[in-house]
Structures are given as structure tokens and as C-alpha cells.
Amino acid sequence: MTHVPATGSEPLAPPLPRPTPTSAPYWEGLAAGRLRLQHCQTCAAWIHYPRVRCPACFGTDLAWEAVEASGVLYTFTVAVRPTAPMFAGSVPQVIGVVELPVGVRITTTIETDDPDGLRVGMAMKGVFDTSERVALLRFTPDR
Numbered sequence: 001m002t003h004v005p006a007t008g009s010e011p012l013a014p015p016l017p018r019p020t021p022t023s024a025p026y027w028e029g030l031a032a033g034r035l036r037l038q039h040c041q042t043c044a045a046w047i048h049y050p051r052v053r054c055p056a057c058f059g060t061d062l063a064w065e066a067v068e069a070s071g072v073l074y075t076f077t078v079a080v081r082p083t084a085p086m087f088a089g090s091v092p093q094v095i096g097v098v099e100l101p102v103g104v105r106i107t108t109t110i111e112t113d114d115p116d117g118l119r120v121g122m123a124m125k126g127v128f129d130t131s132e133r134v135a136l137l138r139f140t141p142d143r
């Protein structure tokens, strides 16, 4: 990605993730509309974010496995002021943590037109945003 300094007249582009050799399978899965997580073959821990070693047992035998992109809203905040200049056009910005049934928690953007209707514990479903160079996983209430 090339960084182009803003001149003050054009909006800044939001930052995008930079896949690494370790995280590439995660991003490739999102681009294909699938959520894939690392699953430790030694101790069975599910792992997110992608790592070289299991944070539970330090094992390196990690397999990529598809899981359902759904869960419950663990926590969230509604930012009515931009969290950074590049999000000036995205307020209110709803940032949340979604807990998947396998126990993994994913920090994400919550897509909703009703931030006041969000409740901790409510069902959420994944939304695969492939409009950018890197696919992103967001969540929205599953009503």
C-alpha cells in the first residue's frame, strides 16, 4: 500500500490490514466468504488473531478450519466523534467484540442503522465486505 499524504481537500482512506505469511489464510478465507480460524491440533484451542504458536500450549501444529461467522455481541461502543480523521464520514462508528461459539472473540465494526437497539448478548452474523483490496469481516445483528 502506498501512503499518499492528504492535502487537506480529499478525505483520508481508512487503513486496511496487511496480510502476513501467518495471517494470509485468514484474509484469503474472508475474500472467499468464509471465516477460518486456527485450531491447535495439540490442545484443541481455537485461536484468533492468527499466530505462529498456540497461546495456550505454545504448540506449532495449527490447522486452519472454517467456522460459522456468527456469535453474540460481547461488548460494544458507539463513537459519535470520529476515532480517527479517516472515519469522519462513518459516524456514529459502532465498534464491538463478537464472541463466537468456539470461544474466540473478534473485535470488529458493527453494521447497524440502529445503534440504540444493540444489546450485549444479542445474536450477530458476519458480513463479508469484499469492496476493498483486503476483505474485511464485520458483524450485524441477526434478527
Ligand SMILES: [Zn+2]
Binding pocket: 040, 041, 042, 043, 044, 045, 054, 055, 056, 057, 058, 059
Ligand atoms: Zn494448543
